[in-house]
Amino acid sequence: MSLNQLTAHELHDKLKNREITSVELTESVYQRIEEVESKVKGYLTLTEEIALEQANAADKGFQNGDDMPPLAGIPIAIKDVICTKGVRTTCASKILSNFVPPYDATVMQHLHSQGVVMIGKTNMDEFAMGSSTENSAYQITHNPWDLGTIPGGSSGGSAAVVSADTAICSLGSDTGGSIRQPAALCGVVGMKPTYGRISRYGLIAFASSLDQIGPFTKDVTDCALVLNAICGKDEMDSTSVDVPVPDFTQSLVNDVQGLKIGVPKEYFAEGLDEQVADQVQNAIADLEKLGASVEEISLPHTEYAIATYYIIAPAEASANLARYDGVRYGFRTEEQTDLINMYKKTRSKGFGQEVKRRIMLGTFALSAGYQDAYYRKAQKVRTLIKSDFDAAFEKVDVIATPTSPTPAFKIGERTADPLQMYLCDVMTTPASHAGLPGISVPCGFVDSGLPVGLQLLAQPFAEEVLFRVAYTYQQNTEHHLRKPEINSSKG
């Protein structure tokens, strides 16, 4: 295997033992980008010059025999929704086409203090609104497992580049499933930590009560290493929570004896692809064989999660995106007769269709006469959804479900019908409402060769049990080791 195909923890050992240099590793990643990026199109911006400087700096540390952090010298890709000082950050929107942040997001400060190598910024649905990455204003990202299919979304670029070995790991963001769903569809590990675990400072806001940053990695060990690096209370984000941050690598134990896994019957209902269901059921059976006990549970308000989500998230988005007015940063229209007109022209030209649709939906749900019927109602149903999980976690330690009801679908298949696209998130939005941590791990393949993801959910701040279950699963299965063959497009 070439260096770019290895995991961060394997590479750290090689760097520490001075078998390889970070510059060699970084060059192998750009070599791979040269070979396949024109097919995958996962990146919006490449930062090779910065990356090589960072690799050189890491190599100096290793040469000096310094005690280097686990991600030192490791090539990582960053979703273009996270502010990177001095590096263009577009949110895949025309309205931010020329935005160069004057500061780093808190997660970037954490990563830089580890000495990571930033490879580039990844493609996404505009303002993280979408489930296929087709809403990018710049390009369509192709799923490395079948270039004719979508990589999932909204963090489709971050999932695809890890799958394609054009990054060792990456960061994404998850509002209603935007890390877990693309991780499942691209056959990699993706985690949405508990709401409040990670600072959102410098994460361009979509729906502030739901947004959370998290990692994409090639295995569960790497996921723990990246999470270790980015967690913690931050005074720049008042919703980050001051709870102890454990060393998540301590939870990487190959043992699920005595753990109780709940399987909610509502997630195995109509609309779930049969082959996806089979793979997920097999994975749950594997965990049972490894010593976990499995019981059926019920989360009765599951079917209301999408309707609730498509009020709450657009309502918050309509407020958050009010800042794009052509005054302080970003695009401004040339047609300026007066101030209001400048706002309207700027926003109407700068935003894409899906973003406008959600701003409209959210503005409507918050407008006079409708706020109680829509926004308030949705907030109440959110309480019911959260109560379902509270009751379930009285009985079980972990909940296991499919991550996505289907494998990756064809590019263009669902773009004509916004509601069909929204239903992609049916398995991931419930946990988002409840702020729960969730991880998606590869658990098999359908006949066409596309990967399937197993979603594991736990109580708030119980990421450790997710790591234990996911790690045990990967120690005893090989689905996560399979790699896509990018040249053989079936598209």
Added chain:
Amino acid sequence: MATITTEGVSHVANLARLEFDEEETQDFTEQLARILDYIGKLNELETDDVEPTSHIHPLHNITKPDVVKTSLPRDEVLKNAPEPEEGYFGVPRVIDTE
């Protein structure tokens, strides 16, 4: 729950500082009506006695000590402004002068 008309779409667009031509207004009206129809399923649930959840943590009024800190330098802040003017953000004239 109500449905939405083209007049409603135009009204909401104005609130959101967006503008659409006739065809877009028609498209948005149809799409939003369909989405709102789906969202109407929330009315199946009785929620009179349910408290709303705005986010999951029991946090209220986070305050910080009032300490003076340096902020970003002015020219850094203005670097991204589309039309900066003499150290300020420039906007179209908002006050009529005679």
